[in-house]
Amino acid sequence: MKPASFSYVRPNSWPEALKLVAAGARPGAGTQSLGPLLNLRLAQPDTIADLRHLPDYAGVAVEGGVVRIGAGTTHAAIEDGAVPGRVGEIMAGVARGIAYRPVRNRGTIGGSLAHADPAADWVAVLPALGGAAVALGPRGERRIASAGFVKGIFETELAADELLRAVEVPVLPAEARWGHWKFCRKVGEFSKATACFLALPGKAPRAVLAALDWPPLVIEDASMLAKDPVAEAARIVTAFPELGAWRRALAETALRRAVERAGGA
Amino acid sequence: MKKITISLTVNGEPRQVLAEPREQLVDLLRRELMLTGTHVGCEHGVCGACTVEIDGAPARSCISHAGSCDGASVRTIEGFGEDAVMADLREAFSHEHALQCGYCTPGMLVVARDVVLRLPEADEARVREEMAGNLCRCTGYRGIVRAVLRVLAARRLHA
Numbered sequence: 320m321k322p323a324s325f326s327y328v329r330p331n332s333w334p335e336a337l338k339l340v341a342a343g344a345r346p347g348a349g350t351q352s353l354g355p356l357l358n359l360r361l362a363q364p365d366t367i368a369d370l371r372h373l374p375d376y377a378g379v380a381v382e383g384g385v386v387r388i389g390a391g392t393t394h395a396a397i398e399d400g401a402v403p404g405r406v407g408e409i410m411a412g413v414a415r416g417i418a419y420r421p422v423r424n425r426g427t428i429g430g431s432l433a434h435a436d437p438a439a440d441w442v443a444v445l446p447a448l449g450g451a452a453v454a455l456g457p458r459g460e461r462r463i464a465s466a467g468f469v470k471g472i473f474e475t476e477l478a479a480d481e482l483l484r485a486v487e488v489p490v491l492p493a494e495a496r497w498g499h500w501k502f503c504r505k506v507g508e509f510s511k512a513t514a515c516f517l518a519l520p521g522k523a524p525r526a527v528l529a530a531l532d533w534p535p536l537v538i539e540d541a542s543m544l545a546k547d548p549v550a551e552a553a554r555i556v557t558a559f560p561e562l563g564a565w566r567r568a569l570a571e572t573a574l575r576r577a578v579e580r581a582g583g584a
Numbered sequence: 585m586k587k588i589t590i591s592l593t594v595n596g597e598p599r600q601v602l603a604e605p606r607e608q609l610v611d612l613l614r615r616e617l618m619l620t621g622t623h624v625g626c627e628h629g630v631c632g633a634c635t636v637e638i639d640g641a642p643a644r645s646c647i648s649h650a651g652s653c654d655g656a657s658v659r660t661i662e663g664f665g666e667d668a669v670m671a672d673l674r675e676a677f678s679h680e681h682a683l684q685c686g687y688c689t690p691g692m693l694v695v696a697r698d699v700v701l702r703l704p705e706a707d708e709a710r711v712r713e714e715m716a717g718n719l720c721r722c723t724g725y726r727g728i729v730r731a732v733l734r735v736l737a738a739r740r741l742h743a
Contacts, residue, residue, distance in 0.1 A: 355629050
């Protein structure tokens with residue numbers, strides 16, 4: 320239960336960090352997901368590049384209807400209201416449910432998303448909110464839609480020479496209705512099935528089903544789910560026979576409850 | 585692997601230790617600084633026994649590796665001797681029988697103190713939620729929850 324040897328570097332600038340990553344260093348932020356993997360020796364990087372001291376790594380800015388959240392912003396900061404407005408309120412509620420406060424104090428939104436554990440909270444929630452992941456590479460920044468960012472278990476759209484710089488979410492109107500449900504047998508443990516439902520005035524509602532051992536299922540038009548949650552949730556999960564009966568029942572129930580929590584159709 | 589110099593403030597005192605980058609903070613504290621009040625439990629962030637304060641907020645010292653702690657300010661259970669809230673918690677833990685073997689207690693106290701200061705209005709359900717990241721295999725949690733609630737209630741009374 321002790322990590323294999325690695326060397327440690329603390330880049331002071333983004334170009335320096337990019338060079339380290341291009342040379343094969345494993346980026347690290349709060350290490351609340353990487354730390355356990357190091358201790359269990361499931362991860363054995365040669366070098367860890369600690370991103371936490373990079374300029375503007377953490378912090379929140381609002382511009383033109385978009386909230387840009389620095390990848391190094393901690394779950395605890397989001398829980399405590401770092402993100403303003405209705406979307407911030409939604410995200411604060413989600414953050415409170417991530418692991419435990421001592422983990423949230425160090426764990427970051429970008430670290431968790433880039434780590435891409437299928438059962439992680441932001442992996443499920445960000446595609447439901449919309450917006451994008453901002454990747455920084457040798458040629459500058461590019462945006463990757465949150466809905467397609469996580470490609471598989473521990474697999475994302477980030478290229479080998481890119482870093483996750485920030486996460487962007489849209490500013491949401493006060494009337495935005497949000498429902499979120501996750502099944503954990505104990506407070507703070509990884510989810511067995513997560514569902515999110517977002518309804519915005521004048522738009523088709525969006526839903527996400529996640530924590531299924533593969534990338535989140537994003538339902539861009541969840542009107543049917545809103546109209547008839549019982550029948551539609553049952554129909555959606557038939558697409559996953561490999562889940563097994565009880566996980567499928569959890570997924571189905573999570574979808575239904577997410578819609579209920581958003582106040583129904 | 586080459587050792588690196590880590591500069592830390594530990595319980596208010598500047599300390600320098602030579603460590604391998606792979607070492608976790610809890611091992612530095614226990615082995616290099618002989619601060620054995622912080623306990624090693626699950627070593628993957630789940631049990632809470634290793635919880636200390638890093639830069640003023642509770643954190644798991646078993647998944648905070650040495651390099652990342654360079655420049656940090658750390659407060660372990662040994663550093664709360666003069667702290668008034670911790671004194672109240674110690675007394676309440678004793679009164680409510682909130683410990684038996686004591687293995688989880690240092691982590692419990694660090695988290696309980698944060699709950700008391702950050703969430704002065706917390707009720708029993710919230711205390712249980714907030715303390716869920718600290719496992720105790722002796723008490724069944726009732727005494728622990730009562731102890732935290734007792735300190736919260738006393739502070740509300742004297743607020």
